[in-house]
Amino acid sequence: MADTQSPGAFVEFERVQKSYDGENLVVKDLNLIMPKGEFLTMLGPSGSGKTTCLMMLAGFETATHGDIRLDGVSINNIPPHKRGIGMVFQNYALFPHMTVAENLSFPLEVRKIGKSEREQKVKRVLDMVQMGEFGGRRPAQLSGGQQQRIALARALVFEAELVLMDEPLGALDKQLREHMQFEIKRIADNLGITVVYVTHDQTEALTMSDRVAVFDDGRIQQLAPPDKLYEAPENSFVAQFIGENNTLEGVVKEIKGDTALVRLDDGELIDCKPVNVTQPGERTRVSIRPERVEYNKSRLHADAHTLKAEVLEFIYMGDIFRTRLRVAGNEDFIIKTRNAPDQVRLQPGTQIEIGWLPEDCRALDA
Ligand SMILES: Nc1ncnc2c1ncn2[C@@H]1O[C@H](COP(=O)(O)OP(=O)(O)O)[C@@H](O)[C@H]1O
Numbered sequence: 001m002a003d004t005q006s007p008g009a010f011v012e013f014e015r016v017q018k019s020y021d022g023e024n025l026v027v028k029d030l031n032l033i034m035p036k037g038e039f040l041t042m043l044g045p046s047g048s049g050k051t052t053c054l055m056m057l058a059g060f061e062t063a064t065h066g067d068i069r070l071d072g073v074s075i076n077n078i079p080p081h082k083r084g085i086g087m088v089f090q091n092y093a094l095f096p097h098m099t100v101a102e103n104l105s106f107p108l109e110v111r112k113i114g115k116s117e118r119e120q121k122v123k124r125v126l127d128m129v130q131m132g133e134f135g136g137r138r139p140a141q142l143s144g145g146q147q148q149r150i151a152l153a154r155a156l157v158f159e160a161e162l163v164l165m166d167e168p169l170g171a172l173d174k175q176l177r178e179h180m181q182f183e184i185k186r187i188a189d190n191l192g193i194t195v196v197y198v199t200h201d202q203t204e205a206l207t208m209s210d211r212v213a214v215f216d217d218g219r220i221q222q223l224a225p226p227d228k229l230y231e232a233p234e235n236s237f238v239a240q241f242i243g244e245n246n247t248l249e250g251v252v253k254e255i256k257g258d259t260a261l262v263r264l265d266d267g268e269l270i271d272c273k274p275v276n277v278t279q280p281g282e283r284t285r286v287s288i289r290p291e292r293v294e295y296n297k298s299r300l301h302a303d304a305h306t307l308k309a310e311v312l313e314f315i316y317m318g319d320i321f322r323t324r325l326r327v328a329g330n331e332d333f334i335i336k337t338r339n340a341p342d343q344v345r346l347q348p349g350t351q352i353e354i355g356w357l358p359e360d361c362r363a364l365d366a
């Protein structure tokens with residue numbers, strides 16, 4: 001296949017499909033263009049094809065159809081050791097009989113780099129991950145987080161321009177994981193490397209990435225920056241998968257410009273933004289984020305449709321209040337409000353009216 005390059009593309013997947021058994025496609029039609037220096041996360045449930053995509057990019061699996069290009073050159077034409085790709089996995093497998101420094105020196109030896117240059121690079125990368133004092137230790141003498149830092153250093157030591165990470169923090173406890181998320185992002189930004197990061201943890205994806213590709217069933221369901229993904233999900237899968245979300249089901253009654261009028265299954269009418277509904281009569285799932293629901297009438301448009309709700313449960317969470325309501329037959333309707341001095345603590349049994357801005361309420365596929 002002739003090499004072609006989209007403008008600004010460093011990593012490019014074009015119409016990529018993958019089947020392991022010649023029958024079922026586990027990657028169905030992957031199209032992705034990444035500029036140099038981007039931190040992109042592939043996020044999705046287990047089995048959605050994330051690791052397969054990473055393995056094809058690394059060259060450990062071949063695409064059944066389509067083309068993968070690195071800096072304009074088809075991956076198939078580059079031998080793996082010349083791809084300049086560093087990799088970090090959850091099971092990072094440092095060599096147990098080697099010291100930390102030897103573990104880091106090894107990939108450089110394989111690349112026939114001389115001793116003094118090796119030492120220099122190892123020192124530099126150890127400092128980068130704040131492990132300068134640990135070069136002489138063996139992996140067994142390090143904590144899990146320290147071992148993970150060395151695994152990261154090993155992927156960075158030969159100055160790869162592209163680093164692939166597959167659930168690298170999965171084995172760490174919450175606090176360390178959050179710390180390492182921050183570290184990895186900082187190091188990647190400082191070095192200007194391009195990162196493809198795989199995780200099933202949405203918080204991790206949202207906090208680390210320039211863009212997130214949400215995978216389901218071998219396809220990218222949406223590719224967007226974190227705020228766009230959270231605030232403007234393009235379909236029901238993404239709305240449910242990212243963050244907490246309230247769903248109300250109904251039928252589109254009319255669409256006028258930017259507003260859809262939806263009749264909920266219990267008969268009430270609400271205003272929404274039509275996202276992937278196109279005509280009256282279509283069934284829809286309406287999606288509203290818990291923090292965008294308003295029960296203080298003075299903050300709503302005078303002509304906004306409101307809904308009756310009954311307070312079922314009030315949960316004090318410190319920084320926020322989380323209140324569960326019954327709304328249009330849905331007993332798991334959650335609202336979140338900031339714990340401000342003048343904020344009302346809604347008591348179970350109270351009848352209230354809720355509303356929202358039409359643009360915060362998205363009519364999606366049913
Ligand atoms: N080496 C393999 N041989 C056959 N099937 C595989 C292989 N690796 C993965 N699969 C299948 O491909 C699908 C996608 O897997 P994978 O890419 O590992 O997903 P993820 O990383 O999103 O969990 C799954 O159904 C999985 O069982």
Ligand SMILES: [Mg+2]
Nearest residue numbers: 050051052166
């Ligand atoms: Mg995987």
